[in-house]
Amino acid sequence: MNLNFEFFFNNLPSLTVTGLAFGAIYALIALGYTMVYGVLQLINFAHSEVFMYGTFAMLWTVMALGGAQADGIKLVAILLAALVAAMAMSAVIALLLERVAYRPLIKRNAPRLIALISAIGASFVLAEIMGLRDRIAEWVGLDDTLSAYVGKARINNSMAGVIDAPRWDLGFMTLSSIDLIVIVAAIGMMILLDQFVRRSRLGKGIRATAQDPETAALMGVNPTRTIQITFLIGGLMAGVAAFLYMLKIETTIYDVGFLLGVKAFTAAVLGGIGNLRGALLGGLVLGVAENWGQAIIGSEWRDVIAFVLLVLILLVRPTGILGESLGKARA
Structure with a gap:
C-alpha cells in the first residue's frame, strides 16, 4: 500500500470541501433514520429506497x-x-x-424484530420495483410510451451535461458552486428541522411521543398521526438529499440507495442516533474522513475507511459523538 501524503497535503482544502459535500448528503439521509428511531425505536432500513426514488423523480x-x-x-x-x-x-x-410495512405491525404490538424484518423486505421490494420498471411498463402496454423513463432499468441513468456549474479559482483551491450549494442547503435544512422539532406544536408532539408514547397519548397526542408526520419529514429530507446528490453526481441506479443508506445509518450512529444535530455532525465527519483517507491510501479503500472510522469511534464512545445512547435516544 502506497501512502500519498504529498497529494493529500497539496489538495487538503479541496478534499475537505468535497468531503463536506458528500457528508452533507449523508447527513440529510441520516435525519430520516434518526427521526424514525427517535419515535419508534427501530431502524427504517427501507429509508435508503425512499432516497433512491427521489433521485429518479x-x-x-x-x-x-x-x-x-x-x-x-x-x-x-x-x-x-x-x-x-x-x-x-x-x-x-x-x-x-409507514402505512403498509409498519402501521399493521404497530397496531398488533408486533416485536421490533418483526418490524425490522418488514423494513428490510420493503427495501428489497422497492428497489426491485424500480429495477423491473421496464417489465412493469411492458405488462401494462406502456413500454413504448414511457421508453425514455423505463429504459435502462438496471443500469446507470444519467443527467450528465444538464448543469454547467461555475467554479471559482481561489488560488489555493478551485471551489465548485455545486459543493457550496450542497453544504449550505444541508446545514440550512438541518437548522429548520431542528427548530421545527424544538418549537412547533407538531415537533413537540414528536418529542413527547419519543420520550413517553403512553403519556403523550393520554395528553392528547395522536400517536398514529405523529408517526405519519415523522415518516413524512424523513421522506422530505431524503428528497432534498436526492436532489443534492443528483446535482453533484448526476447519475442514479435502482440500487443506489443501498450503500448510501448504510453510510447514512453509519453517520447517524456516529453522531448519536436519535440526535438531529448528531446526524449532521456524523455525516460531515464521515464525509471528510473518507475523502481524506481515499486521498492518502487510494479510492478503492473509501468505503472501508468509513466503516473502520465507525468502529473506532464506537470503541471509544459507544453512544456516538454527541452522546445519545441507543436505548434512550430521542428525536
Whole structure:
C-alpha cells in the first residue's frame, strides 16, 4: 500500500470541501433514520429506497421538462420543479412505507424484530420495483410510451451535461458552486428541522411521543398521526438529499440507495442516533474522513475507511459523538 501524503497535503482544502459535500448528503439521509428511531425505536432500513426514488423523480422531471436544452432562468425553474418532485416522491414513498410495512405491525404490538424484518423486505421490494420498471411498463402496454423513463432499468441513468456549474479559482483551491450549494442547503435544512422539532406544536408532539408514547397519548397526542408526520419529514429530507446528490453526481441506479443508506445509518450512529444535530455532525465527519483517507491510501479503500472510522469511534464512545445512547435516544 502506497501512502500519498504529498497529494493529500497539496489538495487538503479541496478534499475537505468535497468531503463536506458528500457528508452533507449523508447527513440529510441520516435525519430520516434518526427521526424514525427517535419515535419508534427501530431502524427504517427501507429509508435508503425512499432516497433512491427521489433521485429518479428529479431525473425524470429534468428529462420531461427538457432540462438538457435549457439554460439560465429556465434551467433554474426546471431544477426547482425537480426539487419539488424529488421531495414529493420521497414523501409519498415514506408515507406508503409507514402505512403498509409498519402501521399493521404497530397496531398488533408486533416485536421490533418483526418490524425490522418488514423494513428490510420493503427495501428489497422497492428497489426491485424500480429495477423491473421496464417489465412493469411492458405488462401494462406502456413500454413504448414511457421508453425514455423505463429504459435502462438496471443500469446507470444519467443527467450528465444538464448543469454547467461555475467554479471559482481561489488560488489555493478551485471551489465548485455545486459543493457550496450542497453544504449550505444541508446545514440550512438541518437548522429548520431542528427548530421545527424544538418549537412547533407538531415537533413537540414528536418529542413527547419519543420520550413517553403512553403519556403523550393520554395528553392528547395522536400517536398514529405523529408517526405519519415523522415518516413524512424523513421522506422530505431524503428528497432534498436526492436532489443534492443528483446535482453533484448526476447519475442514479435502482440500487443506489443501498450503500448510501448504510453510510447514512453509519453517520447517524456516529453522531448519536436519535440526535438531529448528531446526524449532521456524523455525516460531515464521515464525509471528510473518507475523502481524506481515499486521498492518502487510494479510492478503492473509501468505503472501508468509513466503516473502520465507525468502529473506532464506537470503541471509544459507544453512544456516538454527541452522546445519545441507543436505548434512550430521542428525536
